[in-house]
Amino acid sequence: MKTLTNIELAQLLRKMAASYQMLGENRFKIIAYERAADSIEHLTSEAKDYWDDGKLGDIPSVGAGIAYYLDELFRSGHARHFDDVMKRIPEAVFPLLLIPGIGPKKAYRLVKEFGFGSSKTVVSELEAAARDGKIASMEGFGDKSEDVILSSIALYKKGAIKENRMELPLADTIAQDVMTYLMKLKEVEAIDVLGSLRRHVATIGDIDIAAATKKPELVIAHFVQYPHEKLIDEGPRGASILLHSGRQVDLRVSDPRSYGAMLQYFTGSKNHNIKLRSYALEQGLSLSEHGIKYMGKIQNSKLKGQNYNAKLKTYQFDTEESFYKAIGLPWIAPELREDKGEIDFALRGSLPNLVELSDIRGDLHIHTNYDLSSSHDLGADPLTVYLDRAMELGYAYIGISDHNPSVTKHSVSQIVDIMKRRKGYYEHQYSSWTQKVSKNKSTDRHPELFIMCEVDIQPDGALALPEKAFDYVDAVVVSIHSSFTQSKDVMTKRVITALIAHPKVRIFGHPTGRLLTKREGVEIDWNEIFTVCKDRNIALEINAHPQRLDLPDTIVYDARKEGIRFCINTDSHAVSQMDMMRYGVSVARRGWCQKDDIINSLEYTEFRKWLKRS
């Protein structure tokens, strides 16, 4: 039987939710399935592992009912109840759910009406029906809905499907461009990104931007002049455009007096907001993007002094801080707003003091253009260029972690020789560089250098660097670069073998090996890895490379609870990539890391002690 991944389970549960919606089931049952899907999708370990331990019911939002069906699914590959429900739904409805503006009810009606049979052809068949004017005559539909379906399909074909996400740095770059453009207007009093982008999630759907202004019409008119492919929507509160890149940007404007409430509302996450509103409701407070309505009879003292909008019967908040304060909470950093208990921590006043980019003192995973005959990519720039940049960044140290020399092309003694020559070369380069900077600059402070190596973990767990070559490095990062699809048991043993192979193994590089939107991470028993890392005092890397962001934040969160420490590195293959450090810091923050959890926040002397185990 094929093992079901969390993503596949989540998709299955969402299909169940959609099916129930089409069948007119109780709406709370639908919500329950959606919540279970969300919960499983955000799980840090596989649901299958919960099942192995007989603990499916421990998964939040999975109760006795769904646990029973999932159990059957894991045992036999089928859940009769799921099959029975979905048997009543034509398969052709499901692709339609990915088209903007089409939900379960509409999809179901359209498929029933026209008898679309195949999920492969349904989108083009629907397009043809709309072209022929066959939709406008359906009850509940009209000319306008027909147009909307046509333009939605066009969007869908351009890639604007509901699940098409982009990597964080790309979204960040696009958003910065648009915000720079918007800020040219002096009427824009404040501007921020919203949603998953503000929470620094690894992949982003739409780009949402908030602006505070007393002249909304002016700001919106300016926004829709930004170069775009298509104006999707324009109204009094904002507008949406589709860029030439196929990416959607939404602008929302708000009066400065209620900007804080709007910012809070649209930053999400959905689950954070749901939890927050439930909590507020217990105090008789109803939250919305406009502010807070008081439902109780006795005056609530926390709302005193807030601006009151009589028309909306709502108290307004210009900042998020004042909004949270009115519910009795301190401000919660956006990265924490994922319903992982942050509201309880906020209540107890024990939110983590999150690590900042400025806490980072060095970057330990950098590839130079020194050719040591590796089977992997070299970097693009020489050591001295990285050193210059490290100095500008104010780093106390950097580590050069080139890939090990190819083990298939060289003998052991050749590899040892290559590593020895490399060490000599770097030491010489570094020494002349330090002399140069001491002469030119007023300060004698400059980054220290660690000569390291990124060593392949071979399929059997052996390190791709012979014992004698370790004499020529300060420490190594070990990483998986091949055989990603080994079974969980084999992979776990493989990595543990590598981690304990040599005392100079200090960092486990991009541990899951995932490539965002391209390749899933490896299957591995994280608890066993955590145990070994803790015993051997090895750091897990948080790789800041835009395509990796690896470890994923959810696993960082779990590892941190076990007392594991992390090293945030850029894995730079060119000097410009050293600036990606901030994305790694975002991952750490989403994993609730404080400065102490990050090994490369240590100053040089302390870090050196850690790295060299002395």
Place this chain on the structure above:
DNA sequence: GCCGTTTTCGGCCCGACTGTTTTCAGTCG
């Protein structure tokens, strides 16, 4: 169907927008 520092029953976050309608259903974030 899930869930519980007052509850094992009776609740379940909130509002905007749209289109097709005279009060609402569907979709979205």
